[in-house]
Amino acid sequence: MNLATLEGVSTEELTKAWNRCWEGYPYATKFREHQMEAWIEKCKIDLAHSMSLKDNGEIVGFSFLAVDGLEGWVAGACIDPLYRGNNLFTDLFRKQLEKAQELDMVKVTLEVLENNHAIRVYSKLGFQIQRELLLFRYKGEDLSLKPRKKGVFLRKVSLDEYFLARNVGGFKPPWQRRESYLRSFAPLEAWLNNDGSSGALFLGPGELLLDAWVSNWQEAEKLISWILSFSKGDLNLLNQPKDYLTAYLTQQGLSPTDIQYEMIAYLPVIES
Ligand SMILES: CC(C)(COP(=O)(O)OP(=O)(O)OC[C@H]1O[C@@H](n2cnc3c(N)ncnc32)[C@H](O)[C@@H]1OP(=O)(O)O)[C@@H](O)C(=O)NCCC(=O)NCCS
Structure with missing residues (x-):
C-alpha cells in the first residue's frame, strides 16, 4: 500500500476509481468520463497536489484538492468499500494536508454530511465546524x-x-x-x-x-x-x-x- 499524487492519472482511471470509492454514499455520485473532466476543470482541481492511496498500483482511495489562490477545497474524498475501516482515510487525508501546505495554502475548506463518520478524521486533523449548510x-x-x-x-x-x-x-x-x-x-x-x-x-x-x-x-x-x-x-x-x-x-x-x-x-x- 502506498500514497501517491494523482498527477498524470488518466480521466478513465479517475472515473473508475471515483465510481468505486463513492459506493454507499447517500446521494448518487456516479460520473461519466466527460463529467469527471468537467468536475476537475470547474473546481480547479490540482491533480499534482491531490493524493491517492494505491494497492498493487490500483487506486483504492483518493482526495481531490481544488485550488483558489492560497485557499483549498476538498472536491471529494473517499475510500474503496473493500478497504474501509482500517484507518486508511486518516493516513490519506493527513498526507493530503501536507500536500496543501506545499502550495503555501493558509486554509482548507470542506463540506461533510452531519452523520458521516469522516468528521472524526477531519476533526482529528484540525478541521473545525464553521457553520451548518442546509x-x-x-x-x-x-x-x-x-x-x-x-x-x-x-x-x-x-x-x-x-x-x-x-x-x-x-x-x-x-x-x-x-x-x-x-x-x-x-x-x-x-x-x-x-x-x-x-x-x-x-x-x-x-x-x-x-x-x-x-x-x-x-x-x-x-x-x-x-x-x-x-x-x-x-x-x-x-x-x-x-x-x-x-x-x-x-x-x-x-x-x-x-x-x-x-x-x-x-x-x-x-x-x-
Ligand atoms: C468516509 C470514508 C472516507 C471513511 O473511510 P475509512 O477508511 O473507513 O475511514 P477510517 O478507517 O480511516 O476511519 C475513520 C474514522 O471513522 C470511524 N469509522 C469507520 N467506519 C465507521 C463506521 N462504519 N461507523 C462509524 N464509525 C466508523 C473510525 O473508527 C475512524 O474514527 P477514529 O479515527 O476516531 O477511530 C469512507 O467510508 C467513504 O469513502 N465513504 C463514501 C464517501 C464519503 O462519504 N466520503 C467523505 C465525504 S466528506
Missing part, C-alpha cells in the same frame, strides 16, 4: 408550499450586477457558491428584485437553481414564491447557510432534507 430537495408534488399568484417580480440582470448586489447584501457564499465557481457554468440566468435586496441564479431557464439569497426578512417569502413558480414547483436549494430563506422555509414547516457541516482547517506555515 439542503432542501423537494419535488413539486411533495411540497405543500405553493407559489403566490401575485406581487412577485424579479428582473433579469447581468452577472456583474447580480454578484455586486449579492456582495453588497452581505451573502457569505460556501465554496460552490463562489462567484468564480458559478461563473464557470453556462448558460446562466441571473435575477434580482427591484431594489437589489434578493436574487437567484439559474443554470438555463428555470432548470437548476444554483444560488439564492435575500438580505432582509420581507423578501424571503417573495423569493421562495418566485423560485417555485420559475422551477415549476420544485425546490432544490443546496448548501444554504442559515439565513432568512432557511428561516422562512422552516417557519412554513419544511425541514431540510440534509445538513452538511462546512469545516475549515487553518494550516501552519512551513518554515523554509
